[in-house]
Amino acid sequence: MNKRKAVIPGEVIKEDENSLPGEWTEKKGNKIIALRYGLAEEVGRLIKVIPLSGPYQPRKGNIVIGQVELITFNGWIIDIRTFENAFLPLSEIPRYINKESMEDILDIGDTVIAKVRNVGKRGVELSLKSRGLGRVEEGIIFKINSNKVPRVIGKEGSMINLIKKNTECDIIVGQNGFIWVKGDSIEKELLAKKAIMFVAEKSHITGLTEEIIKWFEKEENEK
């Protein structure tokens, strides 16, 4: 693993002519300066800061979970708990909709799983045109710090698949920190929630996968 170090905004991470500024850094002369509080990481010549806190930054292709805030004449405004409004246009629903009865598809207050189609100047545009997207009908939803989402998912989904296997639940992790869990019983769903909360809390530990396997064994024994 690359060496990471804590940085504060305005701190000079490295003085090197050849280094390149990555995310949340800027280059002034030959100094790489952090623009955010977090961990600085060096990958080759590129230096970036990994934020540990702060708002969710929507990116193209992200899966997000949000609540319908408003119905407009050509779509829905979805609250995905970020600083921008997310818009879900009518054209991004994968079937025919009668404009008169949009609330039948998604009503105000409904929870919806969607994909970020585009992030532009006008805000975030969502889409439902993909498998597994749409209104949430059942299961439980809870929120974690959106900066911990990568750890919950793990490398190529290793962590989340482990949790899925051990709890026999269906889980969708929204990049904005909302997590949807659906299992056969409420006990299984709560176990999955507990496991995810555990991962989010201990996200800094190295070898977290082994840790969570142990944790599941312990939970199993307690029953």
Next chain:
Amino acid sequence: MKSKSFERIDKRKFDEIRPMKAKVGVVPNADGSALFQFGETVAIAAVYGPKKMHPQHLQNPEKGTLRCNYSMMSFSVAERIRPGPTRRSTEISKIIQWALEPVLLIEKYSNTVIDVHINILQANASTRCAAINAAAMALAHAGIPMKDIVSSVSIGKLDKQLVVDVNKYEEDWEDGEGATDIPMSFTGSGEITHIQLDGKISIEELKEAIELGRKAVKKIYGVQKKALKEVINCENGNEQTN
């Protein structure tokens, strides 16, 4: 700087800051929080946001808004302060906002507001400086993109003697020319974001005071930096050693 033999009430040197204490994450519910202390002056700051600005007519589509709210707890001084906004606290809130705004990179956060609530738990002068220091740390802790951290200190002129970090006794100095209070804030790279002056001072002396402040603020910056890093290093202890 006149006499080097000048003695302060608490036996400090003329360029000595009261013992400082800084801590991050004191309000778990907030997105970011910090405590900053100069001797008996204690400030805590909590940051919420960026979140949608309400009412809608206050939204700025060009960039995000910083909204500071400074208030002193009713028990922060010997004479009880009536709770609620006063002329003084509204003014200081605005001052803190102006001191912090230049370092924030909130152009992307249009139509949103970042709320900073600052409370003075205990006051012994220099409350606005402690408030700015705490607020800057809390903003960084909340993950707001920033160019730099702001550190603030008050320089006083007691008769003809310049001193760093005035306390209440020095603020009320009446001998000779009386007391002049100059709170000022600097970024980590030494740029001034805020300066105020209450009293009278010559241009030469003011320049001297600013240089004195620039030097003093380095120590404060160090304390802020240490407190912010401590939290990460504590949480990521394993990652650090590997």
